[in-house]
Structures are given as C-alpha cells and as structure tokens.
C-alpha cells in the first residue's frame with residue numbers, strides 16, 4: 001500500500017487490514033512515498049518523519065511491514081518503480097497494490113500506467129466522499145482491478161494536518177504513537193486551519 005502518509009491515519013490501516021483479510025495476503029507492505037509528484041502544491045513533511053510515523057502505526061500488526069524503496073530512491077516517486085523494486089525483492093510473490101477510491105480514479109494519470117497492471121493487481125477501496133464504481137474504471141484493465149467495500153472512515157491526512165494546525169485533537173483519528181510523534185516533532189503546527197476558531 002503506497003501513500004504519502006502525512007500523517008498515516010486509521011483510514012489507511014483499516015483499508016490495509018480489510019484487503020489483507022479479503023485476499024488472504026501473507027503481508028501488507030506500506031510504502032511511504034519519496035517525492036509525491038502530484039502533491040507538491042504544498043510542503044510535504046520530510047520522508048523520514050513520514051516513514052517513522054508509518055513504522056510506529058504498523059508496529060502492533062505482525063502482518064504489516066514498511067518498505068523504504070520509495071524514500072531511498074531519488075527523484076519523483078512513480079509506482080512503476082515501486083512495483084519493479086518490490087518484484088525484484090519478492091520474485092515469487094503475487095503483488096497487489098492497494099489504493100483508495102480517489103487514487104484509483106486517478107490511475108490513468110500515473111506514469112506508465114499500462115505497465116503497472118503487468119506487475120500487480122490493483123485493489124480500490126471505497127472511501128467516503130469519493131465515488132468508486134465501474135465508471136471509475138473506464139480505460140483501465142478491469143480484469144486486473146478489484147473494487148472492495150470497506151468500513152467507511154471519513155479521515156484524511158489533510159484534515160489531520162489542519163486539526164493539528166488549529167490546535168484540535170487528532171486522538172483516535174491516528175494511532176496514539178503517531179499523535180505523540182506529531183507533538184514531539186512539532187509537525188503541522190503551522191498548517192492553516194479550515195476557518196477561524198473561537199478563542
């Protein structure tokens with residue numbers, strides 16, 4: 001499961017767990033992005049912070065791993081490179097790439113998107129606020145894609161960052177250790193809030 005994970009939240013973790021269980025996967029590898037080229041309209045947190053939050057968030061689940069392949073590669077992160085690296089590291093594995101509905105709907109904009117489906121099957125998880133149906137898959141190889149309905153958690157990293165910036169809690173939106181990491185390292189303190197707050 002690839003993601004910017006800035007920060008990782010329970011929506012990511014539930015999606016990963018649901019796909020693991022539905023497909024009987026041996027493990028889920030979380031792959032924090034290096035430079036997420038479609039998200040550079042804002043300052044993305046340092047890769048090491050996003051990596052460490054991902055390690056903290058996944059530590060309690062023996063089926064979850066975290067990979068550094070994307071953050072250790074220079075330049076923009078492309079999933080085609082992620083899948084090539086993971087295929088080389090796990091030559092006998094059947095790879096599944098886990099996304100949410102919003103990422104699935106944008107797949108045609110990804111680099112070398114035709115080749116992606118030769119390296120992995122794709123699973124698109126439902127996500128509140130993002131439509132996901134057969135129409136989302138026009139132009140994509142439907143035999144290599146599964147849509148999966150998962151428990152709806154209306155959590156986004158954007159909302160978590162804005163809440164921290166506004167001094168609002170993110171307890172129970174992100175794992176406890178991630179709350180503590182954010183506070184200790186002062187992440188998102190300067191994120192603009194959604195609106196004025198009563199003093």
Ligand SMILES: Nc1ncnc2c1ncn2[C@@H]1O[C@H](COP(=O)(O)OP(=O)(O)OP(=O)(O)O)[C@@H](O)[C@H]1O
Nearest residue numbers: 003004005011099100101103127153155156157158
């Ligand atoms: N609440 C959720 N339910 C299902 N899938 C999700 C959810 N949140 C994120 N995802 C999926 O997880 C992957 C990584 O997401 P990402 O790290 O960009 O988080 P995000 O919450 O979408 O971030 P941001 O708000 O900064 O855009 C994407 O495929 C995304 O669609």
Ligand SMILES: O=C(O)c1ccc[n+]([C@@H]2O[C@H](COP(=O)([O-])O)[C@@H](O)[C@H]2O)c1
Nearest residue numbers: 002003004033036077078079080110111
């Ligand atoms: O390969 C691409 O061109 C591409 C474009 C946008 C996103 N992705 C990948 O999609 C995953 C989710 O991305 P994001 O930006 O929603 O965190 C993550 O692994 C990204 O590297 C990949």
